Amino acid sequence: MGVFASARIQHALQKGWHAWLAGSFLVAYVTADENTYAMHQFAGYAVLVAIVARLAGGLLAPAGSPLRLPRADLKAARAWLSSRKGRHPLFAWFAVVLLAVVGLAALSGAVADSAAWMEHPHEAISEASLWVIFGHIAFVIWMYAGKKWAARVASWRAGMRLSTLTKENVR
Ligand code: HEM
Ligand code: HEM
Secondary structure, eight states: OGGGGOHHHHHHHHHHHHHHHHHHHHHHHHTOSGGGHHHHHHHHHHHHHHHHHHHHHHHHSOTTOTTSOOOOOHHHHHHHHHHOOSSOHHHHHHHHHHHHHHHHHHHHHHHHTTOGGGHHHHHHHHHHHHHHHHHHHHHHHIIIIIHHHHHHHHHHHHHHHHHHHHHHHHO
16 A cells, blocks of 8 residues: 555654544534635535545555544444453444434535425534534543543542642651
8 A cells, every 4th residue: 555554654644634623513514604604614624525535545555554434333232341352342332323413414515505395404413513523622621631531530539638648647
């Protein structure tokens, strides 16, 4: 697979793609007004192209590549719940749900462009996708930073308790 086989290139591609998707979603969301319709259209189609590119890349990527599409597997989630070992299954579930709901928001927008009856469903799906995104951001922050903060607070509290106990023993 040439240059695409390099883990560094694959990582850079993922980051670039994520910035493209998140950036164009944000622009589409804040320009969803009649006065800024041209911008909304442009950003909305940029979201649609990003999702189609991700699906195509995921289908074409060789087995084992991080560019393969994420798999939300109920069996694997149940196994994780009993062992708590390995990657948290919510990473894959969030990825699949996000790709689906953000893809649907953009696709319904493309339909609403020429079919007015789709405007309300498009608005509803777009609003719903924003809540999934909030959940995704909260989950990612918790997994990458929240656990470390919680561990720090716990060790600080354990230290405080220890120093109180030591003082009580000295008295
Ligand atoms: C501050 C905002 C955000 C942060 C910090 C963030 C962070 C991340 C991280 C760290 C991952 C990789 C998770 C993993 O290790 O599997 C990820 C994946 C993903 N994010 Fe975000 N994200 C943000 C906003 C968004 C937005 C606005 C969207 C959608 C419009 C989005 C859609 C996705 C999708 C679809 C994936 C899965 C990619 C895949 O595996 O195909 N994210 N995000
Ligand atoms: C994921 C990307 C998108 C998001 C988050 C999004 C979001 C929204 C939202 C929230 C509204 C309701 C605005 C309101 O009435 O207050 C809206 C309206 C609309 N969007 Fe999108 N949209 C996206 C993609 C697209 C695309 C690709 C098109 C195609 C051109 C499009 C066309 C429309 C149309 C025709 C309306 C109705 C405008 C009106 O009520 O006058 N959208 N969009």
